[in-house]
Amino acid sequence: MADTKIEWATHVWNPTTGCDRVSSGCDNCYALTMAKRLKGMGAEKYQRDGDPKTSGPGFGVSEHRGTLNEPFGWRKPRRVFVNSMSDLFHESVSENFIAQVFATMASTPKHTYMILTKRHARMRSLLRKWAPVTGVTPWVHIGPWPLPNVWLGVSVEDQRWADIRVPALLETPAAVRFLSCEPLLGPVDLWGPVDQYGGRPKLTYWLDGRPGWGPEETTETGLVTQPLTVGPRIDWVIVGGESGPGARPMHPDWARTIRDQCAHSGVSFHFKQWGEYIPESLGAQVITRHTAKTAQYADLKGGHRPANIGARNGAATCHRVGKKAAGRELDGRTWDEFPTVHAAAVVA
Known part of the structure; x- marks a missing residue:
């Protein structure tokens, strides 16, 4: 386990490492780049290479059984991002090992674990199969199901993947369901088509x-009588722009639409970052603080001019100022909301 600079977690825990790119949100994967560097440094976890077409050096999927007992040694409650360097539901991770990860989380209820995946179908299949009522749970578990300290999320970079991954998440037993719209590469409407x-x-x-x-x-x-019920819903939405080399800009209206829809429905909203780019309409003061040399903003093609991106409500000009300078404010404030676990939320 290690401390993390990720705004919505306090620590990361990587019982598995390595992954393969499966959609456009993976194009500039930070973990792939980091794995290559860690391999060069001789880090034990990152000596297995992945398929060069979808993965890379040090990023081959590996299970690390020695990490399964780590959470038992954490004295204070932690908010833990599980597998910041992998995807727990990757097809190369054995079902038995995933079950052992869940057994560890079940046995350490004082910690909150957040699991984020792009393998929505396998997550849904395994957790529905493991529901105690089926009698086929492959691990010993005493207590409520789904685990109240485990939050499950899917990555949503645009509307296409929202339409595929969100329904699968809602069909998965979970105490808290969340979306990570990062990097947000296009508009996402969570209310339905217009x-x-x-x-x-x-x-x-x-x-x-x-x-x-x-x-x-x-x-x-x-x-x-027949009571009225309400089905499962999304409890938390994280939005963020892309950072690092090759980063793509995020239109401000994409973030605003999601924020406003969350506010209307009482869903917790967390704005993680603008990423490398900031909209000109919001970042004029940030931009003017840079010298002429550092103000040569790169567009998507690597030139030295602002990036122009379109949206339903009009085009926006975005300047590349770097993640730190762009900051985390959306319309004059930070958005650091977190969900609350409700009993009604756990029914799949």
Whole structure:
């Protein structure tokens, strides 16, 4: 385990390392670059290479059984990002090892574990299969299910992947379900598609939970009732722009739309960062503080001019000032909201 600069976690824990790129959000993977550097430094965990087409040096998927007992030695409660250098539900990670990771988390309830994946289908399949009522749970677990200290999330970089990954997440047993819209590479509407007239003919209920009817109940007087229920929903959304070499800019309206939809539905919103670029409309003061030399902002093609990106509500000019200078403020404030675990949220 190690301390981390990730804004929404206090520590990272990597029982597995290595991964393979599967979508556009992986194009500039920080973990792949870091693994190559750690391999060169002789780090034991990063001596296995991955497929050069989808992975790289030091980034081959590996299980590290020696790390499974680490959480037992943490005295104070931690908010832990599980596998910042991998994807726990990668197809090369054995089911038995994933079960052991969950057993460790179940046995250390004072810590909160956040698991983020792009392998939504395998996560859904395993956790639904492991539900105690099925009788096939492959590990000893005493207590509530799903684990109240384990938060499950999926990466959502654009609308295409939201439409694929979010429904799978909502079908997965979890105490807290969250989205990491980082790097946010396009607009994402969490309420449902908009038709040409501005209406929403098909609501998703991702943020509010789909209403429905529960099982019939009979009162002491013989009256048969059927209570109204609300299905699972997203409890937390993280938004952030891309940082590092090759970073792509994020339109401010993409972040605003998600923020406003979360606020309307009472869903916790966390704005992690702008990344390398900041919109000209929001960053004029930041930009003018740079010298002429450092103000030669690079666009997506590596030139020295601002990047212009379009959106439904109009184009935006974004300047590359670096992650630190761009900061974390959205419309004049930071957004560091975190979800609360509710009993109703755990039903899949």
